[in-house]
Amino acid sequence: MARPTPVSGFPEWLPAGRLVEQAIIDRLRGTFELWGYSGLETRAVEPLEQLLSKGEIDKEVYVLRRLQADADDPLDASGLALHYDLTVPFARYVVENSGRLHFPLKRYQIQKCWRGERPQEGRYREFLQADIDVVGLGDLPFHYETELPVVLAEALSGLPLPPVRMQVNNRKVSQGFFRGLGLEDLGGVLRTVDKIDKIGPVEVARLLQADLGATAGQAEAVLAFASIQAADGSVADRVAALGVADPLLDEGMGELVGVVEAARAAVPGFLVADLKIARGLDYYTGTVYETQLVGHEALGSICSGGRYDTLASDGDVRYPGVGVSVGVTRLVSRLLGQELVTSSRGVPTCVLVAVVAEDQRAASDRTAAALRRRGIAAEVAPRADKFGKQIRYADRRGIPFVWFPSTEEPTAGEVKDIRSGEQVPAVSDEWQPPAADLQPHLVAPDTTGD
Amino acid sequence: MARPTPVSGFPEWLPAGRLVEQAIIDRLRGTFELWGYSGLETRAVEPLEQLLSKGEIDKEVYVLRRLQADADDPLDASGLALHYDLTVPFARYVVENSGRLHFPLKRYQIQKCWRGERPQEGRYREFLQADIDVVGLGDLPFHYETELPVVLAEALSGLPLPPVRMQVNNRKVSQGFFRGLGLEDLGGVLRTVDKIDKIGPVEVARLLQADLGATAGQAEAVLAFASIQAADGSVADRVAALGVADPLLDEGMGELVGVVEAARAAVPGFLVADLKIARGLDYYTGTVYETQLVGHEALGSICSGGRYDTLASDGDVRYPGVGVSVGVTRLVSRLLGQELVTSSRGVPTCVLVAVVAEDQRAASDRTAAALRRRGIAAEVAPRADKFGKQIRYADRRGIPFVWFPSTEEPTAGEVKDIRSGEQVPAVSDEWQPPAADLQPHLVAPDTTGD
Numbered sequence: 100m101a102r103p104t105p106v107s108g109f110p111e112w113l114p115a116g117r118l119v120e121q122a123i124i125d126r127l128r129g130t131f132e133l134w135g136y137s138g139l140e141t142r143a144v145e146p147l148e149q150l151l152s153k154g155e156i157d158k159e160v161y162v163l164r165r166l167q168a169d170a171d172d173p174l175d176a177s178g179l180a181l182h183y184d185l186t187v188p189f190a191r192y193v194v195e196n197s198g199r200l201h202f203p204l205k206r207y208q209i210q211k212c213w214r215g216e217r218p219q220e221g222r223y224r225e226f227l228q229a230d231i232d233v234v235g236l237g238d239l240p241f242h243y244e245t246e247l248p249v250v251l252a253e254a255l256s257g258l259p260l261p262p263v264r265m266q267v268n269n270r271k272v273s274q275g276f277f278r279g280l281g282l283e284d285l286g287g288v289l290r291t292v293d294k295i296d297k298i299g300p301v302e303v304a305r306l307l308q309a310d311l312g313a314t315a316g317q318a319e320a321v322l323a324f325a326s327i328q329a330a331d332g333s334v335a336d337r338v339a340a341l342g343v344a345d346p347l348l349d350e351g352m353g354e355l356v357g358v359v360e361a362a363r364a365a366v367p368g369f370l371v372a373d374l375k376i377a378r379g380l381d382y383y384t385g386t387v388y389e390t391q392l393v394g395h396e397a398l399g400s401i402c403s404g405g406r407y408d409t410l411a412s413d414g415d416v417r418y419p420g421v422g423v424s425v426g427v428t429r430l431v432s433r434l435l436g437q438e439l440v441t442s443s444r445g446v447p448t449c450v451l452v453a454v455v456a457e458d459q460r461a462a463s464d465r466t467a468a469a470l471r472r473r474g475i476a477a478e479v480a481p482r483a484d485k486f487g488k489q490i491r492y493a494d495r496r497g498i499p500f501v502w503f504p505s506t507e508e509p510t511a512g513e514v515k516d517i518r519s520g521e522q523v524p525a526v527s528d529e530w531q532p533p534a535a536d537l538q539p540h541l542v543a544p545d546t547t548g549d
Numbered sequence: 550m551a552r553p554t555p556v557s558g559f560p561e562w563l564p565a566g567r568l569v570e571q572a573i574i575d576r577l578r579g580t581f582e583l584w585g586y587s588g589l590e591t592r593a594v595e596p597l598e599q600l601l602s603k604g605e606i607d608k609e610v611y612v613l614r615r616l617q618a619d620a621d622d623p624l625d626a627s628g629l630a631l632h633y634d635l636t637v638p639f640a641r642y643v644v645e646n647s648g649r650l651h652f653p654l655k656r657y658q659i660q661k662c663w664r665g666e667r668p669q670e671g672r673y674r675e676f677l678q679a680d681i682d683v684v685g686l687g688d689l690p691f692h693y694e695t696e697l698p699v700v701l702a703e704a705l706s707g708l709p710l711p712p713v714r715m716q717v718n719n720r721k722v723s724q725g726f727f728r729g730l731g732l733e734d735l736g737g738v739l740r741t742v743d744k745i746d747k748i749g750p751v752e753v754a755r756l757l758q759a760d761l762g763a764t765a766g767q768a769e770a771v772l773a774f775a776s777i778q779a780a781d782g783s784v785a786d787r788v789a790a791l792g793v794a795d796p797l798l799d800e801g802m803g804e805l806v807g808v809v810e811a812a813r814a815a816v817p818g819f820l821v822a823d824l825k826i827a828r829g830l831d832y833y834t835g836t837v838y839e840t841q842l843v844g845h846e847a848l849g850s851i852c853s854g855g856r857y858d859t860l861a862s863d864g865d866v867r868y869p870g871v872g873v874s875v876g877v878t879r880l881v882s883r884l885l886g887q888e889l890v891t892s893s894r895g896v897p898t899c900v901l902v903a904v905v906a907e908d909q910r911a912a913s914d915r916t917a918a919a920l921r922r923r924g925i926a927a928e929v930a931p932r933a934d935k936f937g938k939q940i941r942y943a944d945r946r947g948i949p950f951v952w953f954p955s956t957e958e959p960t961a962g963e964v965k966d967i968r969s970g971e972q973v974p975a976v977s978d979e980w981q982p983p984a985a986d987l988q989p990h991l992v993a994p995d996t997t998g999d
Contacts (some may be wrong), residue, residue, distance in 0.1 A: 103599070103645045103861055106629070111594035111642065114650055115590050116655070133921045135898035135928030138567050142559035142675055143593075143661060147616075149553070160616045165599075165665035166630070167609045180616070196555045201561055201895075201945050203931050206564070215615035225592055240931055242910065247937065252859070371643070413552055427912060444653075448585035460692060466813070471583045478585030481653050481690055495651050 108216075108224030110432055115497075118442035120431045123258060123542050124209060126332045127229045127425060130254035131207040134246075139206045141188040143213075147178035150187060157194035159215030161179035177489075181213040183467055185230045185421065190411035193234055193418050202418075203243070209427070219431045220400045220436075230404075232422030234411070239419045243387040244406055245361035249425050251390070251402055259440055259543035260269060260430075262393040264371035265402070266328075267358055268384050271351025273377065276338065279345030280317050286381070287408050291375035294327050300325075325375035331363055332356045334372040351385070358386055384408040392433065392442065401430045403447050429484040444497030444539045449476045449532055450503045450514070454483040460505050466512060469501075469527035475501075493517055499536050502527070558666075560882060565947075568892035570881045572991050573708060574659060576993075577679045577875060578702035581657035584696075586681050589639040589656045593663075597628035600637060609665030631663040635680040636872065638863035642870050650869075652686035653693070658850055659877070670746075670886075671848045671879045678856075678881055680874030681876055684861070689869045691804060694836040694856055695811035697873050700838070701852055702816035709993035710880075712843040714854070716778075716823035717808055719836050721801025723827065726774055726788065729795030730767050735763045736831070742775050743827035750776075775825035779816040782806045784822040801835070808836055816836030834858040838873050842883065851880045894947030894989045899926045899982055901943040901950045901965070910956050916962060919977035920952075926986065943967055949986050952977070 105111070112228055128138070161181040182188045182388060185208045193200065209229040218224055231250065233243040249266050255263045273292070274285045291306050298306075300322050307313040307321060319340060324540050327337050335352050355372055362370035378387040385406030404423030411418040434440045450470055452463045461478065461520055467477040480489045486503070493501050494517055503523070507509040514530060515522040555561070562570060576877065578588070600610055610629040635658045644651065659679040665709045666672055698715050705713045723742070724735045732738050741756050748756075750772050757771060759764040770791060777787050785802050793801040805822055812820035828837040835856030842851055854873030861868040882889045900920055902913045910929065917927040930939045936953070943951050944967055952975070955961040964980060965972040 103641050104592065106592065106596075111591055112589075113646060114587040114589060114654075117590060121588055133924070133926045134955070135896060135926055137564040137572055139562075139898050140567060141561055143663070144555065144556065144559060144675070144730060146553075146556075161613045162616055163611045163613060163631070165609055166612055167665065181613070191553050196563060201942075202837075204564075205928065207895075213593070215617065235931075277750035345777070365914075434625050446585060446655075447582035464815075474583070476583045476585055476654065482686075492651075531796070538663060 108218030108365055110223055115442050115445040116435045118451050120537050123431060126257050127254050130250060131231055133252050135203040136207040140210055141147050141192050141210050143181055145182050147180040147186055149404060150180050161213050161215055183214045184212055185210060185228050192262040194411050203239060204234050208232045209213055223428055225347040226428035230422055234418050234420035235416060245358050247421060248362045248370050249365045251423060252369040254306045259541050261439060263390060265370045265388060265390045265394055266376045267370060267386055267388050268376040268546055269355040270349040270372050270383050271347045271385060272355055272365050275345040275348025276343050279348055280345040281322055282313060282317060284305060284311050289377045292375055295375050309380060327374045328371050330371045332360055354385060367528050395433060399431055401426050423433055439542050440543055442539045443542050446496045447476045448498045449497045449536060450478055450500045450502050452479045453478045453489045455485060455504060455506055457483045466502060466504050468525045492515060496505045500532060504527055554569045558668030560673055563894050565781055565895040566885045569885060569890055570987050576707050577704050580700060580766055581681055584700050586657040586904050590660055593631055594629040595632050597630040598735045600630050609661050611665055620940060633664045634662055635660060635678050639682060643861050644863045651687060654684045657681045666906055673878055674786050676878035679719050679877050680872055682870050684868050684870035685746060687867060693993050695870050697818050697871060698812045699815045701873060702819040709991050711889060712841060714843055715820045715838055715840045716826045717838050718824055718826040719801040719805040719837060720833050722799045722805055724796040725798025726793050729793040729798055730770055732763060732767060734761050742825055745825050777824045780821045782810055804835060817921040823937045828855055831871045832857045845883060848883055851876050864918055888994060890991050890993055892989045893992050896946045897926045898928050898948045899986060900950045900952050902927055903928045903936060904930045905954060905956055907933045916952060916954050916977045940967055951984060
C-alpha cells in the first residue's frame with residue numbers, strides 16, 4: 100500500500116503516547132471504582148431520531164449505512180447514528196433497563212464519541228470521554244452534587260498534571276438572580292453570559308440590552324454577578340450585597356455554598372464558585388461544573404457537567420441525575436502535544452532477557468517465565484545478536500533492565516540496569532526490580548531547570 | 550421517552566455482566582503486558598476503499614456519512630467506514646508510522662469492531678476483539694509463532710472458564726501436502742477442507758472430486774490428512790505415513806512440530822495439531838490458530854489467527870507478522886447467557902458506610918474516605934434510612950460489608966458481614982477485609998452438585 104496519511108480529527112497515539120493515555124484512564128477508573136461507581140458500556144450507535152430529538156443540532160451526527168443495506172430489512176430501515184456523547188445513551192440505557200437496575204445507580208463509562216465538527220485543537224471528530232453519573236428513581240439526594248467534585252479532584256490529583264481548577268455555579272442561583280432582577284428571558288440571559296470569556300463583558304452588556312430588553316442597570320448587575328468568584332461560603336455574602344431577592348436564588352445559593360464548602364473541606368484549592376459559568380445545555384437544573392487546566396484555559400473545559408432533573412423519563416417516572424464528563428482526548432492531546440507528561444518507558448516491559456545463542460533460547464524463555472510468574476513484565480530478545488545489539492533493543496524502547504542468563508545455572512544470571520550501567524548477579528525467581536521500575540508510570544518532565 | 554428496545558446485534562450488559570467482561574479484559578491485558586506487548590488503539594474508521602481492497606467482501610461494512618456533510622469539503626469527500634477487524638487498521642497504522650516505531654513491534658489492541666452481518670448467537674454487529682500481533686520489519690523470527698499460544702493459554706487459564714483448547718495447523722503443511730499429492734488448486738482445496746465441520750467428510754470428498762478435479766484416491770488422502778490430530782511431535786510421523794513428499798510440507802512440518810512441542814512444554818494440554826484447520830483468509834502463510842471452548846464447539850472459534858507475510862507492505866518493505874484475535878463479545882455472551890461465570894458481587898463497592906442521621910453524614914463520609922485511602926472501595930448510603938433498609942441497599946448489590954459508624958469515636962464503628970451476619974467492632978484506618986473480598990472477582994457456579 101502507498102503510505103497512508105492521518106485522517107484529520109481522528110487522532111492516534113504512538114505506543115509511548117498510548118501509555119500516557121492508558122495511565123490516565125486507569126487512574127480515573129480506579130478512583131471511580133473506589134467510590135463505588137459501576138463500569139458500563141453502551142453500544143456505539145443510537146437511533147438517529149433519538150439523537151436529534153435531544154435538540155443538539157449543533158453536534159453534527161454521523162449516520163451509519165450498511166454497504167449492503169436492504170430496504171426491506173427492519174434492521175436496516177431504522178436509521179442508526181454514532182453517539183456524540185455518553186449522556187444520551189446512558190439515559191436511554193437507564194429507561195430501557197430500569198426494572199433490572201438498582202437506584203440510585205452510580206455508573207462510570209469510558210468510551211469513544213463521534214462528532215462531525217471541524218477539527219481544531221481540543222476538538223476532534225473521534226474522542227474519548229470518561230463520564231460518571233449518579234441517577235435516582237423519582238428523586239436524587241443533593242449530596243451527590245457535592246460528591247462529584249471530590250471524586251474528580253482525587254482522580255486528577257494522583258496524576259502529574261498541571262494544576263486543575265474546577266468552577267461551579269448553580270442554575271437556580273443564576274436564574275433566580277436574573278428573575279429577581281426583573282429580567283424575563285432567563286435562558287437567553289444565561290446563554291449570553293456563557294459567552295463572556297469569548298466576547299468580553301462590554302459586548303455581553305450590549306447584547307443584554309439590545310437583544311434581551313435589559314436596562315443599563317440590569318446589564319450592569321448581571322455583569323457584577325457574573326464577575327463573582329469565591330472559594331468559600333463568602334459567595335453568598337457577595338451576591339447578597341447586590342441586593343436581589345428571589346426564593347429560587349436562595350435555594351440555589353444554599354446548594355452552591357454546600358458544594359463549595361464540602362470541596363473546601365475534602366479537597367482544598369480545587370474548586371471555586373464562579374458565577375459566570377452557565378453551560379450551554381438546556382437540561383441542567385442545579386449545580387453546573389467546568390474544569391480548567393491552569394495555564395491552558397484556552398483549551399476549554401476538560402471536565403464538565405451538572406445536575407439534571409429531566410434528561411430521562413419513562414411516562415410518569417423521572418430519573419434525575421448529576422454527572423460530569425472528562426474529555427480524555429482533549430486532555431491527552433495537550434499533554435502529549437506540549438510534552439507536559441511522558442511515560443517512564445515506552446513499553447510495558449521491565450526486563451529484556453538476552454539470548455546467548457539461538458540454541459539456548461529455551462533457557463531465556465524459562466528466565467522470562469520465572470520473572471513473569473512474580474509479576475515482572477519480561478520479554479526475550481528477538482535474536483541472538485551480539486549483546487551490544489540486544490542492549491540497544493532495550494535502550495530504544497526504554498526497557499530499564501537486561502538479563503544475561505548463565506549458561507550453567509538455569510535460574511542464575513546477571514542483570515544490568517542500562518541507565519546506570521550497573522550489572523549484578525541475580526537469580527530469576529528472587530530478583531526484584533525497584534518498585535518504581537515495576538510498571539511504567541507518568542513523569543512530568545522538570546521544566547524548572549531549563 | 551417511550552421505553553426503548555434493544556437494537557439487534559448490538560449487545561449491552563447490565564452492571565454485573567460488565568464486571569464479568571471487564572475482568573476478562575483485565576486478565577487479557579495484564580497477561581499481554583507481562584509479555585511486553587504495547588497497548589495501542591486505532592481510530593474506529595478507515596477509508597472505505599482501504600477496507601474493500603482487502604477483499605473481505607463477505608464482511609458487510611458500515612459506511613459513515615455526516616448528517617451535515619459538505620460535498621466540497623475534502624474531509625467529507627473521502628468515504629469513511631467503521632473497521633470490521635483490528636488487523637487491517639493495525640497494518641495501516643504500521644505502514645503510516647513505520648519510521649517512528651521499533652521493530653519487531655509487539656502490540657495488543659482491545660477495541661470494538663462492526664460488521665453488518667445477520668445477528669445470531671456468537672455473531673454480532675458490534676463486538677469487542679482483543680488482538681495481539683508481533684510485526685517485523687523485513688522479516689520476523691519463527692519463534693513468535695510458538696509464543697502466541699503460550700500467551701493465550703496463560704491469559705485464559707487464569708479465568709474460571711470451561712476448558713479451552715487451541716487447534717493449530719500450518720499453511721505450508723496443508724499446501725505442501727496437497728501439492729505433493731498432485732492437486733493443483735491449492736486454495737480451493739484449502740477452502741473446501743475448511744468446511745469439513747459444517748458439511749462433513751463425505752460431502753468434502755464429493756466437492757474435491759466434482760469441483761477441484763481430485764481423483765477418489767486423492768480425495769481419500771486429503772480426508773486422511775485432515776483427520777489427523779496430535780498433541781505432540783507424532784503428527785509428523787502420521788503425515789509421513791501417508792507417503793506424500795514435498796519440500797514445503799517438510800518446512801511447514803518442522804514449524805508445526807516446533808509450535809506443538811513448545812506449547813506441550815510450557816502449557817501442557819492446551820494445544821493440539823489439527824490438520825483440518827484451514828482458516829478462510831487468504832493472507833495466512835504459516836501457522837494458523839483456532840480455539841474452542843470445550844463443550845461449546847458450536848459457538849465457533851473464540852480466538853483465531855495466524856502468520857502472515859504480506860498483509861502490510863510499503864513499496865519495497867514488507868512487514869511480516871503473526872497474530873491472534875480473541876472474540877471477547879462472543880465469549881462473554883456465552884458465559885453470561887448460560888451463567889457459566891458470574892461476578893462475586895454486582896458492584897465494585899466492598900463496604901457500604903451507613904448513615905446514622907442525615908446531620909451526621911459527614912462522619913460517614915470520613916469513614917469511607919479512610920477506607921478508600923487504603924484501597925478499599927467504599928460508598929456512603931444514599932439516605933439515613935432505618936438500618937434495615939440501608940442493609941438491603943448493600944444486599945441487593947452484593948456489597949459484602951456494611952459499616953456502622955460510632956456516634957462518639959470518629960474512626961470507630963462496627964462492621965457487619967451481611968452474608969454471615971457477623972458484626973465486629975472496627976477502626977476505619979485499620980480494618981481490612983479478607984483478601985478475596987477486596988475486589989470483585991469471577992466465580993464459576995458449582996454445577997456438579999445440581
